[in-house]
Amino acid sequence: MKAFVFPGQGAQFTGMGKDLYESNATAKELFEKANEILGFRITDIMFEGTAEDLKQTKVTQPAVFLHSVITAICLGDEFQPDMVGGHSLGEFSALAASGALKFEDALRLVHARALAMQKACDVVPGGMAAIIGLPDEQIERICAEISTEEKPVVCANYNNPGQLVISGNKEAVELACEKCKEAGAKRALPLPVGGAFHSPLMQPAKEELEKAIAETEFMAPMCPVYQNVDGKAHTDANEIKQNLIAQLTASVRWTQEVQNMLAAGATEFTECGPGKALQGMISKIAKGLDVTIQGV
Numbered sequence: 001m002k003a004f005v006f007p008g009q010g011a012q013f014t015g016m017g018k019d020l021y022e023s024n025a026t027a028k029e030l031f032e033k034a035n036e037i038l039g040f041r042i043t044d045i046m047f048e049g050t051a052e053d054l055k056q057t058k059v060t061q062p063a064v065f066l067h068s069v070i071t072a073i074c075l076g077d078e079f080q081p082d083m084v085g086g087h088s089l090g091e092f093s094a095l096a097a098s099g100a101l102k103f104e105d106a107l108r109l110v111h112a113r114a115l116a117m118q119k120a121c122d123v124v125p126g127g128m129a130a131i132i133g134l135p136d137e138q139i140e141r142i143c144a145e146i147s148t149e150e151k152p153v154v155c156a157n158y159n160n161p162g163q164l165v166i167s168g169n170k171e172a173v174e175l176a177c178e179k180c181k182e183a184g185a186k187r188a189l190p191l192p193v194g195g196a197f198h199s200p201l202m203q204p205a206k207e208e209l210e211k212a213i214a215e216t217e218f219m220a221p222m223c224p225v226y227q228n229v230d231g232k233a234h235t236d237a238n239e240i241k242q243n244l245i246a247q248l249t250a251s252v253r254w255t256q257e258v259q260n261m262l263a264a265g266a267t268e269f270t271e272c273g274p275g276k277a278l279q280g281m282i283s284k285i286a287k288g289l290d291v292t293i294q295g296v
Contacts, residue, residue, distance in 0.1 A: 001082040003266040004097065005282070006068045006090035009061060009197075011275035012054045017067045018047040020074060027070050030103065034066050037107055042066070057121070057194055061089050061114035062107060068093040068273030069103060071296060075272075083233065083261055085226035087278060088157070088198070088252050089113075091244065097272070098221035100240055105216050112212040116205035117195065117248070123204065126196025127170040128156060129177050132163055133186030139164050142179045146172055156198035158255040160284040165191065167199040198252055206248040213245055224264075231256030233264065258285045268292040 020027040021043065035041045045053050046063050054060060072079050086094035096106035131139050140155055143166060147153045153168035153176045166176055177188035218241045224233035227243040231253040234240050269291065271278045279293050
């Protein structure tokens with residue numbers, strides 16, 4: 001069974017999508033439509049901008065989404081998924097590619113999400129850090145001991161066994177990093193991000209995005225969509241919508257999501273979009289299993 005997966009923020013690179021734009025008429029039309037919807041020429045930044053230009057959340061999120069979804073559309077008949085999933089932002093790409101959202105509606109939601117998250121980051125500064133080489137349960141326990149309502153720190157991204165990202169108040173994240181190192185973590189690396197994604201500090205962004213999602217039409221996807229909040233398969237449009245709203249402040253349960261795809265019979269994973277981050281994560285989760293992992 002074929003699973004198509006879509007990357008999140010951090011997968012961007014200068015020149016992304018340029019080959020598609022120049023070689024495929026459908027891709028060019030969709031990129032130009034995106035420029036019109038967004039109100040600025042995101043293609044100029046994607047194709048010629050600096051790494052710094054691409055790091056802006058309002059640019060990064062729609063850029064990664066566009067590259068991912070347009071790549072899937074250009075696959076034509078080769079895009080025949082039995083299941084789809086996406087990492088954080090990538091879930092929007094998965095929903096658009098599987099027909100749960102129209103391309104235009106999904107892009108508008110991604111843009112609204114990016115602006116809302118940027119605003120939340122500006123109001124309440126936060127941070128994230130990757131913890132390597134410590135069991136999930138131990139990191140969860142450390143975060144629970146440190147976290148308070150005023151200074152929260154939570155497990156944000158369950159990327160693969162032995163790699164978990166924490167998120168929250170900067171001081172709390174720094175303290176959690178120290179405690180994780182003391183507990184035997186191989187590394188505790190602060191991430192170069194603008195805020196505390198997938199933590200309670202994203203509550204204002206969640207409320208803002210909820211309004212936009214409520215006004216958007218969701219449809220039944222062509223195949224099950226595995227979602228971040230619970231790692232499970234969903235086909236009901238209303239369930240998908242509610243899970244997408246919850247996603248901004250909830251953990252990305254990527255390890256569980258891939259494990260559930262494997263349990264459902266996935267034998268071939270294709271990362272659709274920029275970068276190879278998901279291929280690396282999936283190879284660690286599916287270690288020892290006869291699974292094909294590739295990019296497109």
